[in-house]
Amino acid sequence: GENVEQHPSTLSVQEGDSAVIKCTYSDSASNYFPWYKQELGKGPQLIIDIRSNVGEKKDQRIAVTLNKTAKHFSLHITETQPEDSAVYFCAASIAGGSYIPTFGRGTSLIVHP
Amino acid sequence: DAGVTQSPTHLIKTRGQHVTLRCSPISGHKSVSWYQQVLGQGPQFIFQYYEKEERGRGNFPDRFSARQFPNYSSELNVNALLLGDSALYLCASSSGQDNQPQHFGDGTRLSIL
Numbered sequence: 001g002e003n004v005e006q007h008p009s010t011l012s013v014q015e016g017d018s019a020v021i022k023c024t025y026s027d028s029a030s031n032y033f034p035w036y037k038q039e040l041g042k043g044p045q046l047i048i049d050i051r052s053n054v055g056e057k058k059d060q061r062i063a064v065t066l067n068k069t070a071k072h073f074s075l076h077i078t079e080t081q082p083e084d085s086a087v088y089f090c091a092a093s094i095a096g097g098s099y100i101p102t103f104g105r106g107t108s109l110i111v112h113p
Numbered sequence: 114d115a116g117v118t119q120s121p122t123h124l125i126k127t128r129g130q131h132v133t134l135r136c137s138p139i140s141g142h143k144s145v146s147w148y149q150q151v152l153g154q155g156p157q158f159i160f161q162y163y164e165k166e167e168r169g170r171g172n173f174p175d176r177f178s179a180r181q182f183p184n185y186s187s188e189l190n191v192n193a194l195l196l197g198d199s200a201l202y203l204c205a206s207s208s209g210q211d212n213q214p215q216h217f218g219d220g221t222r223l224s225i226l
Binding site: 004043089091 | 117144146153154155156157158161169171203205207213214215216217218219220
């Protein structure tokens with residue numbers, strides 16, 4: 001089955017800095033890669049996603065890049081703010097009729113004011 | 114519009130007991146998935162239902178079962194509870210179409226004493 005590795009497990013930055021979280025996946029059939037943000041006491045919230053026919057996608061301060069050849073994808077957050085502090089999860093799903101993602105172990109992002 | 118709602122929010126049980134967790138999907142969503150999230154890890158897939166039929170099952174023992182009702186709401190049942198079943202149980206809904214994003218509820222925190 002699919003295996004998703006996520007790094008780093010903890011990321012501490014100063015407000016205004018950029019943050020980058022990286023994930024690798026094992027199954028070349030995976031074609032959909034969402035990123036979720038989970039705040040304390042809440043469920044994961046979808047923040048951005050990318051499909052395998054696209055190399056990069058941006059949404060305001062957030063961007064995701066995908067390298068299919070290397071089987072890795074990354075989340076980039078620019079101009080970080082204290083409210084960006086949360087646990088971020090990447091996920092990968094294999095093409096097919098159902099969407100059953102495999103999640104990474106998560107990255108705890110801490111943005112210091 | 115209401116998001117995914119789960120009940121109860123917290124639950125305390127003892128070993129050997131049985132528990133039923135409930136989930137109402139976003140209006141119009143026909144697919145519901147259940148995940149187990151232990152502290153410090155990403156969500157682990159348990160079940161997916163679409164149009165009341167099981168469409169996927171993760172690597173969980175037979176003590177775990179689920180069903181989906183005609184109104185697309187769902188229940189997750191766990192029998193003979195073990196200490197290791199203590200976790201956050203998340204429900205996610207989607208349209209059920211290929212690789213459409215899932216939207217999570219805030220989960221049920223289950224503690225086993």
